[in-house]
Amino acid sequence: MARLPGTDGAGDIAERIRERRGGTLRPLDRMLLHSPPVADGWNSLLGAVRQRMTLPADIRELVVLRIAVLNRAPYEWAAHEGDARAAGLDDRHLDALRAEGASTHPDLDERRRAVVAYTDAMTRDVHVPADVFDALRAHFGPAELVELTVTAAAYSMVSRFLVALEVELPARTGG
Structure with a gap:
């Protein structure tokens, strides 16, 4: 409650x-x-x-779901799983995001692994090592790097708010 x-x-x-x-x-x-x-x-x-951002939806939802895992925020996972699937993430990707070693998981491509490593560093340590950031440069331009960073920061805020106040999704009704 x-x-x-x-x-x-x-x-x-x-x-x-x-x-x-x-x-x-x-x-x-x-x-x-x-x-x-x-x-x-x-x-x-x-x-x-x-x-209103140019960051691809699959990357945005990948970040959101990974933060939900790291911050133990089930509301966030439940609220975004459907959006993640609509953006092209499947069961293999979702299982990889739940794994401790997600940043090296074989079911994620190189781009997604780099995003997970960045999200993990921002969420767990705040400090992002240069090699983790540099791995993103091959996949994203400056605007997308800013948007990726804002997405991870914003959803860390969201998950922390939800967890601290124990906000729950309403019970599902029907099918």
């Missing part, structure tokens, strides 16, 4: 969040709305990360 109750989701900021989310609020949103200014900024930042 969440450490705080969700809000009722009323107000202009809640409406902006609903608009970005296709008409609904998630438990995460209802928790954030305890502080409307934070919820508004969060919505703007995550809206840009989700909808």
